[in-house]
Amino acid sequence: MAHLAAMPSFLPGLGQLELSNLLSSTAEAGKILVIVRLNGGNDGLNTLMPMEQYGQLKTIRPSVILPENKYLPVAGTSLGFHPAMAGMNTLLSEKRLAVVQSVGYTKPNFSHFRSTDIWMSGTDTDQYESSGWMARYLESQHPSYPNTYPNPNFPHPLSIELGGESSLLFQGQNSFTSLIYSNPDQFYNLINPFVNTYPSTIQGSRLAYLQLIGKQSQVYGSVVQSAFRSGTTPFAFAENDLGNQFKIVQKLISGGLQTRVYMVQLTGFDTHSKQVDTQDATKGQHTYLLKQVNDAIVTFMKNLDAQNLGDRVVGVTLSEFGRTVHSNGSTGTDHGTVAPMFVFGNSVKGGVIGANPKIPLDYRTSDELTANYDFRQVYGSLLNQWMGNDPKATNEVLFKEFPKVQLIKLFNDSDGDGVADANDLCPATPIGAVVDINGCEVFSVPVNNYALQMLATTCPGMSNGAMKIDFTDKKYNYVLDVKGPSNFAQTLKSSAGASQLLEKLVIGNYQLSISIEGQKTYLQRFDFQITEPASLIVQSIVRAESNRVELELSGAKQYYIQLNQKIYEVNESNWSGELAKGPNLIKVWTDQACQGNFYKEIFKSEQIRCFPNPCENDLNIYVSGQDREVQIALFHLNGSKVISMYHQPDANRVVKLDLSGQSAGIYLVQVTGNTVNQQAKIVKK
Structure with missing residues (x-):
């Protein structure tokens, strides 16, 4: 939903500025920035280990460092990626990932709240600002937002946050610039259309603002929901928090939503304890989180490439600070200063930027790593090189000028086909077209053709x-x-x-x-x-109360089942049949002889009842069913047979057995026939 509860105190001044210097229209395709927020402070040293200093770091952070041979070598460097980041390491080798080392700021603050505000607002440590750097950028491009939005040139939201909460990043000086979603497919029109007039007072202006945002939410909600339902994900995302958020972004982009900025977020990086598993340092909380980041980003890029959308999207990770160089006594690390930032995408100038973090030889626990790059250098570089912002306007957004870092490839590509304009012989190929090295469209069919x-x-x-x-x-x-x-x-x-x-x-x-x-x-x-077919597997269960046998079948799509004299053709994995009294033959086979077959005999017996029990001389045995003759045997408990004779039940289905010649004790009576095979324990007085 939009920020319905937000009412800045300066609302009466909204709508007085004129529209100028806008972003490209959201009525057509354009560049997209995805911000990945790692809440809590990511441990940069374990994420990307300077292997030339491994021996020293093993002494300084013994309870969290991974075995040396578990880090993944980064080609052309002395760095090692955490094993959970194998996909990111591949992106780096493909020049589709830029690693900016040791990013932070001067006079770092170690409070989660304050440091988060600094990163979100884009300010100095001692500078307090109630707006976010991205919101200031959006407002500079859209000074009449939200009063005249949506409109024909901008029918889609400017920015979207996922993760369930609003952030300072999108809080502007005039309004909030983002919509927040957890699942666009469940977005409901909670506010009925209404048009009211309000008095020219502060209270009236605030009510008018709420009405405006409510109506805006309805229009945007319909557009977002439609794009989400139209979007596809050729490659499945992992079913976890970050994977589900990236899945939403993927479906919105592929579904045609032209929103320019997204933010997803993952919490849990405040690893004061249990950062690693005490039995295996390659496991634990940090590994679990890094794997989510790795899998979500890699799957996201695979999906974009499969849909010819990869050249339009760039992503960047950020966290409010790094972790201490030394480990603590709780198998974790505490609030530190710097960590690497990752910038990913097909348009990224891939590679490692900056020197490895340098650990002092005389390291003390009070020492902190110094930032090689200010985080605003990354922000400003993305605004200029990717979002196409004017450098002077970027300085105004960030309140001062910062040296830039080359993050995006250095060439102009007007038609977005990946070939520089200077070398493009076909400068107007449609978006998504496959081109040759000259930028001219070549024949292709869809990847799912x-x-x-x-x-x-x-x-x-x-x-x-x-x-x-x-x-x-x-x-x-x-x-x-x-x-x-x-x-x-x-x-x-x-x-x-x-x-x-x-x-x-x-x-x-x-x-x-x-x-x-x-x-x-x-x-x-x-x-x-x-291949050779799987083996036929059959599991049988006899349901005595219903006189049925149930079969669970696997290994084929069609089965042949014989129960006594009947044969059934079955296309399901479950089947049941009614058992007859007496012996039942069950056989199962398929069209493929090499799958084997199943054979089983089940005897469904009539019941017997012995009375009186205990008895003195005569024992009456009631035999249900219709057998004209049955065999009755009497056994001692040690298994020795006492008597065995054939008997014919009388009209009441009773056989009288004379036990007067038997000594007192406990015996087993067994009755067998065509439809009966039962035992009973009796006591002879």
Whole structure:
């Protein structure tokens, strides 16, 4: 929701400025900045270890440092990434991640609240400001916000925060500049449309402001919800706090929302204790948090690339401070001064910026690391190089001028195709088009144009495997060349994208090459494998109260089940059948003989009842059912048989057994027949 409860004391002055020097219209695609806030103070030394000082740091921070061989070497440097940051290390090697080392500010404050305010407001330690640096930037570009918004040029929100709470970052000098969401798909129009007039007083101005924000929230909410529902994520995000926030951002961007600034956040970096697992330093709270950051950012970039959106988005991480060089007595670290900032994206000038943190040889616990870069150098560099802000305007936003750091690649690319304007022979290619080194569009199809589905596996020595190929774009004629085991070769043609079926395939690896008629340079290859089917697995449960057997089936899509004389074809993983009295034969098999089969016999017995029990001479045995003859045996408890004879139940289904010749004691009576197989314990007086 928007900041409905916020009412600055200077509200009567809203709306008196004229619109000038705006951001590019949110009615069309533009550059996007994603801010990743790591709440609590991230331990920069364990995140990115200066390995040349590992021996000294092992002495200074013994309870939190990881084993030396667990850090991931950063190519071309003496640094080592935390093992949870493997994906970020790959981005760095791909020149899509910039690491700005030892970022902080002069006279650092070690209070979470104050230091957070400093980072969010973009001010000096002794400077107190009630507005955030990003809000000041947005307001400088949109001086009439929020009075005339949304409008045809700016139909989408300027900025969005996720994480459930508002931050100083987006609090402007005139208004709040962001909308806050946890799940846009659950955004409801809580405020009915209304238009009221209010008196020209301070109170009236505040009520008018609330009415304006409420109406604005309704319009923005509909746009955001529509984009969220239209958005897609080809690659699944991890189901955790940060992953879910990045998933929302991904769906909004891919769904067509043209919001320019997003902020996501992850809490828990205030690792005073249990920063690492005492049994394994590669595990623990810090590892858990860094893995969330790594997985969310890497998956985010994979999704953007898959949707040809990667060149439009740059992200940056920030935290209110770093951690102490030394570890404490609680397997943790305390509030420190500096930590690295990460800037990621396809347009980033990748690499490590700045020297490694330098630990004094005579280190004392009172020593703190000195900042190589002021955090506002990163802010200003992004505003100028990525957001396209005028340098003078950036100085006004940050209240002074700061030296810039080269974070974004140094060339102009007007059509956003990744080729510098100076080398671009086709300067007006559409956004998202695949281009060659000259910037000219080359033929391509969507990344999800092909769908391969294995329809059937096969047994060794057989050729029953099958693979189906579907095409999303139906306007082309496709040619499929398939090669496989034992010199297998087959060519198929798909006219107008008709589905194709590869059949009679043996076990083994295959290569599928797809070309398109009329496109000489286009070729797409896929590898797939035909495998042996899984083993048939059957679990059976007999339900005595309902005279039924239940089967749980796995290993195939279709099963054949025989229960006594009936055979059933089953396409589900669960099946039940009614048992007959007496012996029941159950057999299960599939179309593939090599999956095996299941065989079981279940005897469903009629019941017996012995009376009187205890007895003196005659024992009556009631035998339910319809067996004309049953065998009755009497056993001592040690297993020795006393008597065994065949008997015919009388009209009342009772057999009388004379026990007068037996000594007193405890016996087992067993009754067997066509439909009965029961035992009972009796006492002979």
